[in-house]
Amino acid sequence: MSDRKISIAVIKRLPRYYRYLGELLSNDVVRISSKELSERMGVTASQIRQDLNNFGGFGQQGYGYNVEYLYNEIGKILGLDKKNKVIIIGAGNVGQALANYSDFQKRGFDIIGIFDVNPAIIGTSVRGIEIRSMSVLEQFMKDNKVDIAALTIPKEKAPQVAADLVKWGIRAVWNFAPTDLHLPPTVAQENVHLAESLMRLSCKIKTMDEKMNKEKEKDKK
Amino acid sequence: MSDRKISIAVIKRLPRYYRYLGELLSNDVVRISSKELSERMGVTASQIRQDLNNFGGFGQQGYGYNVEYLYNEIGKILGLDKKNKVIIIGAGNVGQALANYSDFQKRGFDIIGIFDVNPAIIGTSVRGIEIRSMSVLEQFMKDNKVDIAALTIPKEKAPQVAADLVKWGIRAVWNFAPTDLHLPPTVAQENVHLAESLMRLSCKIKTMDEKMNKEKEKDKK
DNA sequence: TAGATTGTTAATCGATTAACAATC
């Protein structure tokens, strides 16, 4: 099997393929060619074939790709064929939003615990999951094989909590705190930095303004 | 001035520079060299100099960069020197989380309206902002110069609402719905696809497992 | 068999890194 190292660029695109294939599947489309998929997705057919070939030949010459098969194979690559146990650290607005987001459960991500330091909410429930005290987190980690921790806590606390989680055997950190965590290379990491996303959006508005101004100037001449 | 087209790769990195410079600034650091910044951020000094030079010479040979000046200049590039008016479409969990996130206000993003279709919550307030009916959105857009709309609504409704917003003059869409919006090239767009981020995380766990298994096999020999 | 479409190699493009002259 492939010793090829899958580039981060390819991994970034996989969930989007998965989403499009899921839609095709629910529309009862049986087969699709890289050309047709490329037109729907707005990418090149070449890229699709190149990407998929990183994982082995999923298609068939003269036919294309079987939608259901390809959907399932990409699901396996993404690790969606087995359950992941998730805990949420920080039951603020974002933490509660994650807990309430049913799509995650559907994809095999089971939220098995929510933790917070605020005594006012410890003991209450979100979606049937009790909010526990941070003081019982270590014991909880010993009792449960937790895969993923979503960090929705203030940036000041995030590095220490992340270090503790690593010590207690976490396998992946989904970081919503606006700071960079320095995790060992054995622990997977994904950052969701909403403030940065919003700044990029603002930056893009500015770029567009300038582009339009330039075009106006050109029109004048 | 520069006719250079700023690549999307550079724009993606700018908010992170901005964050690090903000931290240096609050630690009263006056000047910094690309070398020192590169060590803190885990990127090459070459890349920092290359990136910053897209926008003109912010540094000084033999000295480095003035932290406050550079911070403000990048802020301007990101469009943070002027206020942005933001509305939130969809007052569910994510919409409410955004409304409650005070960091945005600090950076000049003013949330001036929240909209929803649910009669049970229309009229109530989040952070002092009244939740309005979607039926008054068109009039609201006429009365207010809205820059950015955060879409935190189900994916089925997102394309139509986005099209309406474009018609009514929105300048940028911050899309949280798990679907691709096809906006005209004059409207800026940023997608936050949480489910995709979580899948990538799961994929990375898998990749690490395989890597570790391979190393174990090697150790056996 | 003829047509279609993949898998894969080669060519191109763009982004990152290295190197160094310019200059504070």
Next chain:
DNA sequence: TAGATTGTTAATCGATTAACAATC
């Protein structure tokens, strides 16, 4: 002036696209 560090050009690297032989 000597040392430091930028701005910028050149070299390298990796990712994307094009092309086409293999094959269903």
